[in-house]
Amino acid sequence: MAAAPLPSPSLAMAPAEAAPAVEILGVDKVFADGTRGLTPIDLTVAQGEFVSLIGPSGCGKSTLLSLIANLIQPTDGRLLWWRGGFDKVGQPGRRLSIVFQDATLMPWARVEGNVRLPLDLARMPKDEAAPRVDEALALVGLSSHGRLYPRQLSGGMRMRVSIARALVTEPDMLLMDEPFGALDEFTRNRLDSDLSELWRLRGFTTIFVTHSIYEAVFLSTRIVVMAAQPGRLFREIEIDEPFPRGDAFRTSAKFADYCRELSVALMEASLASGRGRDR
Ligand SMILES: Nc1ncnc2c1ncn2[C@@H]1O[C@H](COP(=O)(O)OP(=O)(O)O)[C@@H](O)[C@H]1O
Ligand SMILES: [Mg+2]
Structure with a gap:
């Protein structure tokens, strides 16, 4: 079967033009037992973006994904899901997987x-x-x-x-929580390449949780680094590399530079974890 031709997401997602897929507005989450999963965060993911969430264990990546999936409700703040680029709706509906x-x-x-x-x-x-x-x-x-x-x-x-x-x-939005974390590196690379190509052809907005720096850099249009205790957004890194991305990108100096930048950001996020919002 042939995938319907779609505009390249890398073009479609120019920040000034792309409509949001989901807006997260001052959302925080305190669980029933009093555990603070997330401090108030603001994040907008545009339609067609591929955003990766990365950060130390317990920084709220899965909590954030569950909020976006509407599986749990925020303690404060609100989420807005957009459909088809025009209608703002109060819930994500069935077009989310x-x-x-x-x-x-x-x-x-x-x-x-x-x-x-x-x-x-x-x-x-x-x-x-x-x-x-x-x-x-x-x-x-x-x-x-x-x-x-x-x-x-x-x-x-x-x-x-x-x-x-x-x-x-x-779906027009795909949420993935460490989907390839249990796989060996070779298999993971194959799946990353195939997922990237599927995303490029289909144009679904993707929010992807990973522990792998390489995977995040290879796949993403933007990486959001999070810190823990309390869970919060720490830094954002845009990956400015056109799609399709192949092994030439994986082995390039630019890729290594992005990996180094992300690695430093993760180290800083880790050091800042447990020290509140202001450190
Ligand atoms: N259902 C829950 N009840 C209480 N605390 C929770 C629950 N789910 C997650 N947490 C806590 O919220 C924080 C964020 O968890 P989580 O989103 O799973 O982090 P991550 O996916 O980044 O490892 C952690 O401190 C975790 O223990
Ligand atoms: Mg998790």
């Missing part, structure tokens, strides 16, 4: 059944769902694996199934 570190597949169902799950939940008739499932499997390079069971797949392939399941609803 999440991928976690664990592929969370149903072991008793075939790959195609796992990918079809969101469509089944939406009560889409099977004959209507089937071509969508085929397309999603093709997108992640698993066209010939639909009849297999999860246990017959490698870790990388299971994660591809999880991504296909996220894409089968044709």
Whole structure:
């Protein structure tokens, strides 16, 4: 199948022009047990951006993702989700998908059944769902694996199934929480390259949590570095490199420079963690 041609996100996301996908306005989160997950943060992610969140454990990356997914509610502040570039809406709706570190597949169902799950939940008739499932499997390079069971797949392939399941609803926003963290580096690089290409062709806004400096630099249009105790935004780094990005970028001096800059920012975020907002 051929992906519909879309404008290059790197062009579409010029900050002054791109409409927001989500606006996070003075949002903080205190959990029921009194733990402060996040101090008030402001962040706008534009449509078509690929934003990575990186920072020490406990800095609120997953909390922020859960807020954006509308899985939890802010203690204070508010979030605005935009759709189609025009309408401001109070909730993200169905065009948002999440991928976690664990592929969370149903072991008793075939790959195609796992990918079809969101469509089944939406009560889409099977004959209507089937071509969508085929397309999603093709997108992640698993066209010939639909009849297999999860246990017959490698870790990388299971994660591809999880991504296909996220894409089968044709989301305009994809949230990923350390999706490739459990994979070996070679597999992770392959998945990063494929995800980057999918994102470029499809244009969905992506918010991606990672611990990997290399992965963040390779994938992102912008990296948000966070600090912990209390969880907060610490620094932003724009990655000014056109797409598609390939191995030539991975091995370039510019890539190494960005990695060094991010590495220093992370060290500073780590030192600032536990010392409040003003340090
Ligand atoms: N449901 C919860 N109840 C209480 N505290 C929580 C809950 N979820 C997360 N936290 C706390 O909020 C902080 C941020 O957690 P989290 O967002 O998971 O960080 P990260 O994903 O960056 O490691 C941590 O101190 C964590 O222990
Ligand atoms: Mg987390």
